[in-house]
Structure formats: C-alpha cells, structure tokens
Amino acid sequence: MSNNTPNEVQLKVKVFKILEIAYKNNGELTANIVRSKHPFTLTVTSSGTATLTGKAGNMTFNVSEETNSIGFDFKFASLQFFGSQNGQLRYSATFTIGFTSVSFRGIFDIEKFILECSGLVCIAARLMRERKNKIDAAIQGHTK
Amino acid sequence: MKLLFAFMFLAFTTVNLSADESPRNILYSTYNEYSLKVNKAKTVLPLLRYYSDEIYNSFDIYFKHSNLKEGINTLFSRLKFTTHLTQVSEHHEIKNNKTGCLVVSGTSAEKKRISIYVGFVKTSSWLINDINIEYLEDNEEYLKAPICDAEELMKKRTKNW
Numbered sequence: 001m002s003n004n005t006p007n008e009v010q011l012k013v014k015v016f017k018i019l020e021i022a023y024k025n026n027g028e029l030t031a032n033i034v035r036s037k038h039p040f041t042l043t044v045t046s047s048g049t050a051t052l053t054g055k056a057g058n059m060t061f062n063v064s065e066e067t068n069s070i071g072f073d074f075k076f077a078s079l080q081f082f083g084s085q086n087g088q089l090r091y092s093a094t095f096t097i098g099f100t101s102v103s104f105r106g107i108f109d110i111e112k113f114i115l116e117c118s119g120l121v122c123i124a125a126r127l128m129r130e131r132k133n134k135i136d137a138a139i140q141g142h143t144k
Numbered sequence: 145m146k147l148l149f150a151f152m153f154l155a156f157t158t159v160n161l162s163a164d165e166s167p168r169n170i171l172y173s174t175y176n177e178y179s180l181k182v183n184k185a186k187t188v189l190p191l192l193r194y195y196s197d198e199i200y201n202s203f204d205i206y207f208k209h210s211n212l213k214e215g216i217n218t219l220f221s222r223l224k225f226t227t228h229l230t231q232v233s234e235h236h237e238i239k240n241n242k243t244g245c246l247v248v249s250g251t252s253a254e255k256k257r258i259s260i261y262v263g264f265v266k267t268s269s270w271l272i273n274d275i276n277i278e279y280l281e282d283n284e285e286y287l288k289a290p291i292c293d294a295e296e297l298m299k300k301r302t303k304n305w
Contacts, residue, residue: 100276106281
C-alpha cells in the first residue's frame with residue numbers, strides 16, 4: 001500500500017483493524033466505549049500511537065504496523081464515532097497522508113465486528129455469544 | 145473609419161472575453177493543466193512547480209528518505225492525486241485575491257462518487273496549497289460551495305447526525 005495513496009476501502013479496513021487491536025489490548029474497556037450510546041473518538045499519530053476516548057474511559061495502544069503499511073508519510077488519523085444505535089455506529093474519518101487528506105464516512109456494525117474479527121478476544125466474544133445463545137435456547141426450551 | 149470601429153470592437157470583446165472567462169475558472173484550468181501533466185509525467189519534476197512553498201517544503205521527507213527511490217516513488221504517487229478521479233462530472237470554485245478553493249467531483253475507478261478539494265494560494269500564479277480527497281456516501285450530494293478545510297467539511301457532512 002505504501003506506494004499508492006490508499007482509497008476508502010483500504011482505509012476502512014484499517015479502521016476495522018485498529019479497533020480490533022483495541023479489543024486485543026483491552027476488550028472490556030473497548031466494548032464499553034464502543035457499545036456506549038455516547039460519541040467517542042479515535043486518533044492515531046504518525047508514530048502509530050492510537051488513543052480511543054469515550055465517556056467510559058480512554059486507552060492508548062500501538063498500531064504502528066497498520067500505519068507503516070499506509071506509508072512512511074502517514075501523519076495523522078482522526079475518527080469520530082457518533083454513538084451506538086441498534087448495534088450500528090456512524091463514523092467520520094480523516095487520514096492525513098503526506099500533504100493529502102482522505103475523508104470518508106461509514107457505518108460500523110458492532111455485532112458483525114465482534115463476530116467476524118479474528119484474535120483471541122474476538123474468539124472469546126464469539127464463544128460467549130454462542131454460550132449465551134445456548135443458555136437462551138435452554139431457557140426457552142425449559143419455559144415452553 | 146469602419147475598419148477602426150471593427151478593430152475597436154474586436155479589441156473590446158477580446159478584452160471582455162479574457163476578463164470574463166479566464167478568471168472565472170482559473171482554478172479548474174490550473175487543476176486541469178496539472179491533471180494532464182500528471183497523466184504524461186514520467187518523473188516528479190514537471191509537477192513540482194504547481195505547489196506552494198509550504199507544500200514544497202514538506203517534500204523534504206521524500207527527498208531525504210533513507211531509501212531515496214522509495215521516497216521519490218511515494219512522492220510521485222501522492223502528486224498523482226488527480227488520478228483518484230477518473231470521470232469528472234462537475235467543478236466549482238471560490239476565490240479572493242490571495243486564496244482559492246476548488247472542488248472537482250465525479251467518480252473513481254471503483255465507480256465510487258468522490259470529490260477532490262484543492263486549496264490554492266496566489267503568488268504570481270495559483271499554486272496548490274491543500275488537498276482533500278472525499279469519498280461520498282450514497283445519500284450525500286456533491287457540494288456546490290467548496291470547503292477546503294477538511295475539519296469544516298466533516299462538520300458540515302455530519303451536522304445532522
């Protein structure tokens with residue numbers, strides 16, 4: 001990716017991966033921030049330091065592997081999430097790469113994210129969901 | 145005498161044409177000229193003169209990169225920002241004596257609707273000072289009044305969220 005200014009699709013994948021790294025670092029706090037009905041922000045500096053800030057708290061983590069693949073001239077990313085509604089988050093993002101900015105908006109499906117993401121925390125989240133579904137099914141079976 | 149009037153009329157209309165048409169779309173003309181240069185350019189050199197001192201000075205990170213070839217290649221790809229827009233459908237510009245803002249809208253190679261906002265500063269000619277490539281959502285319209293400040297643009301786009 002380093003030799004071409006990334007397009008919207010490539011950067012949306014980055015957003016997904018950065019949030020996945022947040023989950024890996026601190027799943028509970030990330031879930032609290034992301035699932036909150038309140039807006040939150042995500043910023044990433046040129047050195048790859050990401051900061052997730054919301055009403056539930058804030059956390060800092062390293063995403064330099066992701067920013068390095070955008071290009072050595074990656075400068076800054078600023079994302080605003082507008083609070084969860086029906087499991088979906090609307091967000092706006094601006095990536096500054098060299099002397100150019102790339103802006104886009106998107107919708108982030110939290111449920112889908114938790115179920116599709118890879119990594120230990122996501123696997124745990126999936127297992128918990130499956131277990132919850134099994135418990136729900138058992139309760140439903142029991143109450144019939 | 146008739147010849148003199150004809151000459152004066154011709155001179156008057158010529159002056160009027162240049163005064164009316166040229167400045168009105170001067171930013172888009174500059175963008176278009178640059179875009180054509182980008183399509184033909186084999187190196188970064190013919191493109192550099194279109195940039196303001198502020199941007200030009202920021203090119204140091206490419207020229208001073210430990211791997212010069214990678215630095216120059218990355219700079220070249222950034223300079224080719226106009227290629228993100230493969231089909232132009234409209235353009236609008238605003239300007240005063242010192243600065244200008246142009247938006248060129250259309251579709252990308254992936255058939256996504258995009259707008260490129262280019263901020264200009266005026267010296268002896270109009271020079272590129274800022275670039276923002278915006279990917280639009282399905283329900284969003286191209287802006288008729290360009291906003292070159294990326295933060296302001298985002299505020300406008302998310303105003304009713």
